Amino acid sequence: MVLAKGLRPAQVVSVILAVRLLSVFLVQTWYVPDEYWQTLEVAHKHSFGYGALTWEWQKGLRSYLYPSIVTVLYTILKFIRLDYPDAVVFLPRILQALISSAADYSFYKWTGKRKWALFLILSSWFWFYTCSRTLLQTLETVLISIALSIFPFKAGKLGYYEKESNNWVWLASLSVFVRPTSAPIWVVLGAYNIMTTNQGRLKLILKSYLPIVLTSSGALVALDSYIYGRLVVTPWEFFKFNVLQNISSFYGVHPWHWYITQGLPAVLGINIVPILWAVVNVIRRPKENKIGLVLLLAAALHVTVHSFISHKEFRFVLPLLPILLYLAQDVIVPWSRKAKKWQLYSTALVILVGNLVPSLYFGLIHQSGTLKVMPLLREAIPSNRSSILFMMPCHSTPLYSHLHANVTARYLHCDPSPQQTYESEAFYHNPQRWWNSEYSTRQTPTLVVLFDVLRGRVENLLQGYELLHELPHTQYPEGEVGEKVLVYKKIGSKPKVQADEIVQ
Numbered sequence: 001m002v003l004a005k006g007l008r009p010a011q012v013v014s015v016i017l018a019v020r021l022l023s024v025f026l027v028q029t030w031y032v033p034d035e036y037w038q039t040l041e042v043a044h045k046h047s048f049g050y051g052a053l054t055w056e057w058q059k060g061l062r063s064y065l066y067p068s069i070v071t072v073l074y075t076i077l078k079f080i081r082l083d084y085p086d087a088v089v090f091l092p093r094i095l096q097a098l099i100s101s102a103a104d105y106s107f108y109k110w111t112g113k114r115k116w117a118l119f120l121i122l123s124s125w126f127w128f129y130t131c132s133r134t135l136l137q138t139l140e141t142v143l144i145s146i147a148l149s150i151f152p153f154k155a156g157k158l159g160y161y162e163k164e165s166n167n168w169v170w171l172a173s174l175s176v177f178v179r180p181t182s183a184p185i186w187v188v189l190g191a192y193n194i195m196t197t198n199q200g201r202l203k204l205i206l207k208s209y210l211p212i213v214l215t216s217s218g219a220l221v222a223l224d225s226y227i228y229g230r231l232v233v234t235p236w237e238f239f240k241f242n243v244l245q246n247i248s249s250f251y252g253v254h255p256w257h258w259y260i261t262q263g264l265p266a267v268l269g270i271n272i273v274p275i276l277w278a279v280v281n282v283i284r285r286p287k288e289n290k291i292g293l294v295l296l297l298a299a300a301l302h303v304t305v306h307s308f309i310s311h312k313e314f315r316f317v318l319p320l321l322p323i324l325l326y327l328a329q330d331v332i333v334p335w336s337r338k339a340k341k342w343q344l345y346s347t348a349l350v351i352l353v354g355n356l357v358p359s360l361y362f363g364l365i366h367q368s369g370t371l372k373v374m375p376l377l378r379e380a381i382p383s384n385r386s387s388i389l390f391m392m393p394c395h396s397t398p399l400y401s402h403l404h405a406n407v408t409a410r411y412l413h414c415d416p417s418p419q420q421t422y423e424s425e426a427f428y429h430n431p432q433r434w435w436n437s438e439y440s441t442r443q444t445p446t447l448v449v450l451f452d453v454l455r456g457r458v459e460n461l462l463q464g465y466e467l468l469h470e471l472p473h474t475q476y477p478e479g480e481v482g483e484k485v486l487v488y489k490k491i492g493s494k495p496k497v498q499a500d501e502i503v504q
Contacts, residue, residue: 036402037395085378110326117333260303274329
């Protein structure tokens with residue numbers, strides 16, 4: 001590729017770090033609740049002694065591996081008395097950006113240090129959008145990418161290869177504990193490794209796979225069981241609730257083809273063109289693309305398994321990004337060696353612009369209000385005796401990880417239960433009745449946060465409040481999520497709500 005000639009390792013690392021750290025400050029929008037409620041809120045509660053835990057942490061569905069890393073960071077900040085709100089908010093994202101940078105460099109090495117591979121991974125809009133977010137899928141993708149870079153792929157005869165390294169199994173095992181949904185990828189790659197190993201299949205299983213899986217799994221089960229206070233195997237609990245009991249369907253149901261028709265096209269963006277080219281190339285010439293065939297089978301099984309699960313999200317296919325971009329660069333590189341200079345520059349420009357537009361829109365504009373409101377709430381809190389009510393769909397904002405103030409915070413719950421209606425559903429059915437029940441025996445909240453679509457239904461409840469802030473949120477409101485986020489502040493006397501009435 002003519003855009004980057006003769007890059008040395010230090011230069012590559014510098015470029016990767018610059019792009020990933022840039023994402024920390026350019027991506028200023030809310031994506032999904034799990035970015036905060038499955039990592040930062042958990043770590044904040046353990047580090048600072050106050051916070052909120054969702055139902056998953058009561059049932060044992062989540063591993064404490066990732067939150068424990070953030071807990072260490074928060075504890076250090078607390079110990080050296082530098083736990084300022086901005087530090088609490090940004091340092092975990094900076095840490096994740098650094099971890100993602102390691103994955104990007106591993107991807108670059110995996111491809112044979114091809115410059116087109118570096119360009120594709122750095123320009124990918126969805127990876128830029130998620131690489132510095134504290135999502136479990138982000139860490140899962142990192143572990144998969146690094147594991148793939150040391151995986152013993154074989155394109156020729158077995159006798160040509162020296163003793164294999166099985167260190168990838170450690171990372172594979174960790175990724176399954178972070179998100180059990182990565183298992184389909186490792187089923188295919190593990191089977192391939194067993195079939196092509198030069199160590200002896202039984203020896204590989206008994207002397208490598210089994211000890212590594214038992215050791216890593218045992219350590220993580222011990223960590224989770226210690227913190228939960230009981231024996232917990234989080235991948236099993238995750239599978240039991242989300243698959244066997246289909247609890248995930250409470251958060252939305254999608255058709256079986258959703259990942260093919262919507263999920264992957266949106267995540268891949270403009271890169272879907274070279275990826276489809278690569279898929280066709282692998283299918284047409286499987287013997288010449290043995291590694292590509294294995295990767296394609298792993299991606300296909302991942303999509304197939306996830307397609308049987310009724311609840312689907314874009315981020316669930318994020319771990320496929322390094323696999324699919326590897327396939328893309330594997331067809332672009334041979335083409336680029338014969339292409340003319342203007343064709344190279346035109347292709348690079350189209351890919352760059354095609355990724356830059358969604359990166360900037362989704363990173364700076366779409367769903368920005370629920371994140372930008374948090375520092376404004378911090379400033380509006382008169383004292384620790386204040387209280388905040390979030391009259392919004394559950395988990396629409398971060399909470400204590402961004403407030404970093406020990407105040408009473410009330411939000412609508414949506415714990416899944418087949419026998420009863422969510423609290424959030426009950427609220428939206430009749431806000432007046434919910435309000436009267438909630439505040440019949442105690443002071444009304446100091447601050448109220450809501451989307452503008454709700455304003456007309458609760459105007460009588462807010463007669464004693466004044467509008468403090470009106471923040472743009474999205475150009476595409478849907479359901480109970482509006483175009484703007486509104487903040488109301490109570491007029492008159494200070495609230496009498498006690499500071500220890502924190503939602504647990």
